[in-house]
Amino acid sequence: MTVQNADRDSIRHGKITEKPLRERPSFPTWAIKLTMAITGLLFALFVLGHMVGNLKLFMPATDGVPALDSYGEFLRTIGYPLFPREGFLWIIRIVLLVAIVLHFYGAFALHGRSKRSRGKFKRTNLMGGLQSSAARYMLVTGVILLLFIIFHLLDLTIGAGVASASFEAGAVHNNMLATFAPERWWVTLIYVIANLALFLHLTHGIYLAVSDLGWLGKRGHAIMVILAYWLPAIVVIGNIILPLSITFGLVS
Known part of the structure; x- marks a missing residue:
């Protein structure tokens, strides 16, 4: 490995320089990878649920109460009366928000360190197939998903900006029908594109998380196929069926 700004005087006289190749990072790489693995699997479980x-x-x-509205009310009353109404739901939201911040910090930190280590040399198609494509666009799909989360919260949770004009807090069923109405086809398109990005991000993210956590043993390959391919596929297909069914009039 080439040492930048090496002490050429020492090298000329046969001395070994004791200068480190790079500065010691404030957070070790293994700790960032562990954090990203844990937060990534947390997100995977969340999107599945x-x-x-x-x-x-x-x-x-x-x-007369739609099943989706009953489910929404259940989420708002988890742990009641031990927790105040929506109290446990806010705990989940805060945990997910912290996890997002840690996950994105880790992603950009590792990307920067990797880029500095490689320099002008690029590693391409090392894994082959879909995993290589997913790995190449991890940052891109991550940013797409972050923007989509903001859009989704405004659309179906907060009811501001991009939400339908008939948004009503707590009316989950009617809000979903309104936002994916045929005249709002562009919202459905956004959800479809975001879920395709989710598939790419999940399939490589789960693979890396399980690998970094040391769960890839001799018999781990078959389990990895299920986790890294089938689980994201099931989640994305389920997510896409919902808006498409409403937009094309299959649910009313």
Whole structure:
């Protein structure tokens, strides 16, 4: 490895320079990778649970209350009365927000360190297939997902800006029907594109997380195929079916 700004006087006289190749980082790389692995798997579990809950859109109403609205009320009353109404839900939101900050910090920190270490040399197609493409665009898909999270919160949680004119807090079923109405086809398109980015991000992210956590043993390959390919595929297909079904009039 070439040492930048080497002590050429020492080298000329046969002395070994004791200067480090690079400055010691404030946070070790292994700690950042561990943090990203844990937060990444946390997000994977969250999007899986979120998708399963949203599929209640297709379930029949009970006593005139849509199943999706009952599910939304359940989330707001988890732990009540031990926790105040929506208290546990806010704990989940805060944990996810902290995880997002840590995940993005780790992503850009590792990207910067990797770029400085490689210099002008580039490593391409080392893994082959879909994993190489997913790895190449991890930062891009990550930024797309961050922008989509903001859009999604404004659209179906806060009800501001991009939300439909008929948004009503707590009316999850009707809000979903309104936002994916045929005349708002562009919202459906945004959700489809974001979920394709989610598939690429998850498939490589889960692979890296399981690998960094040391769960890839001799028999781990079969499990990895399920985790890194089938799980993201199931999540994304479930997420895409929802807006498409409403936009094309299959759910009302």
